Amino acid sequence: MSDAFAIIMAGGSGTRFWPLSRRDRPKQLLPLGDGxxxxxxxxxxxxxxxxxxxxxxxVTNERLAGPIAKMLPEVPRxxxxxxxxxxxxxPCVAWAAAHVRRIQRxxxxxxxxxxxxxxxxxxxxxxLSRALDAAAHGDMVTVGIQPSRPETGYGYIEVGExxxxxxxxxxxxxxxxxxxxxxxFLAAGNFLWNSGMFFFRADVILDAIATHLPGLGDxxxxxxxxxxxxxxxxxxxxxxPTLPSVSIDHGVMEKAERVSVVPASFGWSDLGSWTxxxxxxxxxxxxxxxxxxAIAVDTRGCYVRAPAGKVVALVGVRDLxxxxxxxxxxxxxxxxxxxxRAVVDALSKRxxxxx
Amino acid sequence: MSDAFAIIMAGGSGTRFWPLSRRDRPKQLLPLGDGxxxxxxxxxxxxxxxxxxxxxxxVTNERLAGPIAKMLPEVPRxxxxxxxxxxxxxPCVAWAAAHVRRIQRxxxxxxxxxxxxxxxxxxxxxxLSRALDAAAHGDMVTVGIQPSRPETGYGYIEVGExxxxxxxxxxxxxxxxxxxxxxxFLAAGNFLWNSGMFFFRADVILDAIATHLPGLGDxxxxxxxxxxxxxxxxxxxxxxPTLPSVSIDHGVMEKAERVSVVPASFGWSDLGSWTxxxxxxxxxxxxxxxxxxAIAVDTRGCYVRAPAGKVVALVGVRDLxxxxxxxxxxxxxxxxxxxxRAVVDALSKRxxxxx
Numbered sequence: 001m002s003d004a005f006a007i008i009m010a011g012g013s014g015t016r017f018w019p020l021s022r023r024d025r026p027k028q029l030l031p032l033g034d035g036x037x038x039x040x041x042x043x044x045x046x047x048x049x050x051x052x053x054x055x056x057x058x059v060t061n062e063r064l065a066g067p068i069a070k071m072l073p074e075v076p077r078x079x080x081x082x083x084x085x086x087x088x089x090x091p092c093v094a095w096a097a098a099h100v101r102r103i104q105r106x107x108x109x110x111x112x113x114x115x116x117x118x119x120x121x122x123x124x125x126x127x128l129s130r131a132l133d134a135a136a137h138g139d140m141v142t143v144g145i146q147p148s149r150p151e152t153g154y155g156y157i158e159v160g161e162x163x164x165x166x167x168x169x170x171x172x173x174x175x176x177x178x179x180x181x182x183x184x185f186l187a188a189g190n191f192l193w194n195s196g197m198f199f200f201r202a203d204v205i206l207d208a209i210a211t212h213l214p215g216l217g218d219x220x221x222x223x224x225x226x227x228x229x230x231x232x233x234x235x236x237x238x239x240x241p242t243l244p245s246v247s248i249d250h251g252v253m254e255k256a257e258r259v260s261v262v263p264a265s266f267g268w269s270d271l272g273s274w275t276x277x278x279x280x281x282x283x284x285x286x287x288x289x290x291x292x293x294a295i296a297v298d299t300r301g302c303y304v305r306a307p308a309g310k311v312v313a314l315v316g317v318r319d320l321x322x323x324x325x326x327x328x329x330x331x332x333x334x335x336x337x338x339x340x341r342a343v344v345d346a347l348s349k350r351x352x353x354x355x
Numbered sequence: 356m357s358d359a360f361a362i363i364m365a366g367g368s369g370t371r372f373w374p375l376s377r378r379d380r381p382k383q384l385l386p387l388g389d390g391x392x393x394x395x396x397x398x399x400x401x402x403x404x405x406x407x408x409x410x411x412x413x414v415t416n417e418r419l420a421g422p423i424a425k426m427l428p429e430v431p432r433x434x435x436x437x438x439x440x441x442x443x444x445x446p447c448v449a450w451a452a453a454h455v456r457r458i459q460r461x462x463x464x465x466x467x468x469x470x471x472x473x474x475x476x477x478x479x480x481x482x483l484s485r486a487l488d489a490a491a492h493g494d495m496v497t498v499g500i501q502p503s504r505p506e507t508g509y510g511y512i513e514v515g516e517x518x519x520x521x522x523x524x525x526x527x528x529x530x531x532x533x534x535x536x537x538x539x540f541l542a543a544g545n546f547l548w549n550s551g552m553f554f555f556r557a558d559v560i561l562d563a564i565a566t567h568l569p570g571l572g573d574x575x576x577x578x579x580x581x582x583x584x585x586x587x588x589x590x591x592x593x594x595x596p597t598l599p600s601v602s603i604d605h606g607v608m609e610k611a612e613r614v615s616v617v618p619a620s621f622g623w624s625d626l627g628s629w630t631x632x633x634x635x636x637x638x639x640x641x642x643x644x645x646x647x648x649a650i651a652v653d654t655r656g657c658y659v660r661a662p663a664g665k666v667v668a669l670v671g672v673r674d675l676x677x678x679x680x681x682x683x684x685x686x687x688x689x690x691x692x693x694x695x696r697a698v699v700d701a702l703s704k705r706x707x708x709x710x
Contacts (some may be wrong), residue, residue, distance in 0.1 A: 309682070312686075313687075315685075315694045315695065315697060315698060316687055329668065342652045343652065343670060346650045
């Protein structure tokens, strides 16, 4: 076990998994891998291989804090931090890092997303360990994923010279590229996908925040002072809505000096859509992922979810995503799964609460 | 109003409309046209334009008799006849015709299916009237539908010389043809689809049954004798299982001498599958039939049914049949809707009650 801390960011409200995902049951609370384990529960479980649950903080919103605390009985209730409003990742990281700094000034922190999928958990733990070691020396560290295709949906990190066993200088962060640039990155060989995982000491990240996002730095100081008075909640409620909505990548990491990257390859996916869920889930001989009791006749490449006990019958269909819930049913070709946004927009426009 | 009688055959247990149709809710009890009216209710309603409900008999099985009586409050309860077992249409017609003969020896009867769809109801009533008139003179009369395509799923009737206004001799009945013969029939111009509607006097059909199906004739006599004793139910229960399973077409009509046919064209369909339901139902500008509240993005030619209040979202799909119920969901391309039998077979094989 490490004596590090973890901050798991679980405030997302992804709409790409509608109709399974809803406002009160976003992606991170759904079991989108194999089996019944929610993505967040899986994230906590694999992190706790290295970091004790009492040192894991989970940051989410007020609506989800109760359900999340219930889902994660091993995490102390006071470690589930509820943001009054979402302000992207920089305020989230700053507030949780402040909690760590109060416990241990130079505490090393792993910042991890709650809604990603990892296939090779042993490799993940090894990467985590390596990145925490690098961060202990005062660097800000990211994990870069070896790309397997010219993906335009991710940011990239250009890898620089090695600075230790399995650790390199990060030359620069690159925003999501177009297809042509993505292909150049893949061909160049020294560009990795930005996994959204970050590692740093509490004092290092909070100093960097004070430098690059001084307003947020001031807010953190007011949180600390309020916490010392036993009055943090009301100050957070007052100050949070005034904070800038900015990502930790853009607001701090890209501007920082000593940033390094740990190249990794542990079957990572950000589970961006139902298509990705199909790719990651166990499939039958006809490339289908079907619920128990389904009947599939001359059917290939389909990803189907349905309530337990419901009989789903597919005859003569190909490459469809079918997601059935009590009150909604989605049918979309697998290669258009990202267009589910159009459905959520339409529901939103008509004020339908079935978001 | 006519002083004729009607026998509506409502014993079918069609599986082609699974999952909406079930053992206890077969096709004739479903609202498969536009609106909420069940096919059987529509059949009774359009028949009662000409024949008073007290003169309408509905023949079904014991399981459905209660629900049907409830659905048709205008039909006297004793006019809903429950066969102890299904034995195709000849015993059904014979038993119901015996009821008519007890009331009026030469009563003219219209035998009508419960599960067909009629678009032009005024034309239907006109045809009904013409066929009843022809039957009053002692002929056995059928209705032949002007074919619109070389359909191989229907039987045909070859039309002979005219014998009255809109009435022809029926030269012969032809079983379902193969494609080539169906095309010849269509080209020849004097072949009509057999609509499964028959018209005759009670005495005429029962005499013909006594001649061509003597065993069934004997059974009818025993039913009449039992009815006179007030003991019909127990005799029917005893005798019915011993009756031959034979259709009125094959067992009597094809062998009878004076058979005539009324050519007609009233937007008739036997509603053979979900594909036909799509053809008959009102469709939107993208050729979709969708439940209220559905969201369709870049979607064409789909027929969708779902429980009230459920949001169905379709993105980028074409020509699908989607039928969603509380406990089952079917997805099949429109041109393969008849393959739903494969699903019902699979459910049956595994002993699933969700038939």
